Amino acid sequence: MKKAVFLDRDGVINEVLTDRVKFVNEPQQLFFLPGVAKAIKQLNTVFDYIFVVTNQGGVGLGFMKESQLKAIHKHMMAELAKEGAFIQEVAYCPHKPKAGCACRKPNSKMIEDLARKYHVDVSSSYMVGDTDTDIIAGKNAGTKGVFLGTADPLADAVFPDLLSAAEWIIEDANRS
Template structure:
């Protein structure tokens, strides 16, 4: 069995609700948070896979087409790859909030589907996110969960940014 880290996208990898971007609806609106590539590179050295699992209700709400979302993700993966930071696959839920689908976090289907596809053991894997829905999805899937932000009582750890989260994860794994 393999081990993986599942990352939320908005607020973990890229800016959202900042002065320069409200939502990411086009590739040029994707601005990486500081030291994200470095953090992902460190994960790549220890984990078999790094995945992104993200709710993208903007598709279901009509703010962008699914093809546009795929272009954003292709851009994100390519830009990170230029810095030797490898994302194996991006899974997303395109459905509207409150649509009742099985894939939208806090449900764990995206994580579980990737785990099945890549033979990942969830008990030795991690979910990193900046909302309670990310933490709940990770817990439902059976991963440890790391919260980026101020506090989440359901998380195994709470840290201010992805690089700090990676340091905690790497200490926890060893």
């Protein structure tokens, strides 16, 4: 079985609700947070896969088309690859926030589907997010949860950013 790191997108990989950008609705609105490419590159050396699992209710709410979202993800993956940082696949929930779908985090369907598709052992994997819904989705799927922010009682670890989280994730995975 393989092991993976599942990353939320907004607030983990890229800026959201900042002076530069409120929401990412087109590729040129995607601004990487500091150290993200370096962190993913480090994780690539230890983990079989890095995935992105993201709620993108803006599609269901009509703020962008699904084709625009796919263009954003293609741009994100290409820019990271230029830095030697690779994401295997992006899974997203395009439904409205209160649609009641199975894929929207805190539900774990996106993680479980990727784990099944790529033969990932979720118990040896990590979900990194900046909201409790990210951590709950990871826990529901069976991963460890890493929270980016100040505190989350459900998380296994809390860090201010992805780069410092990556160092802990690698150390923790090597201990297992």
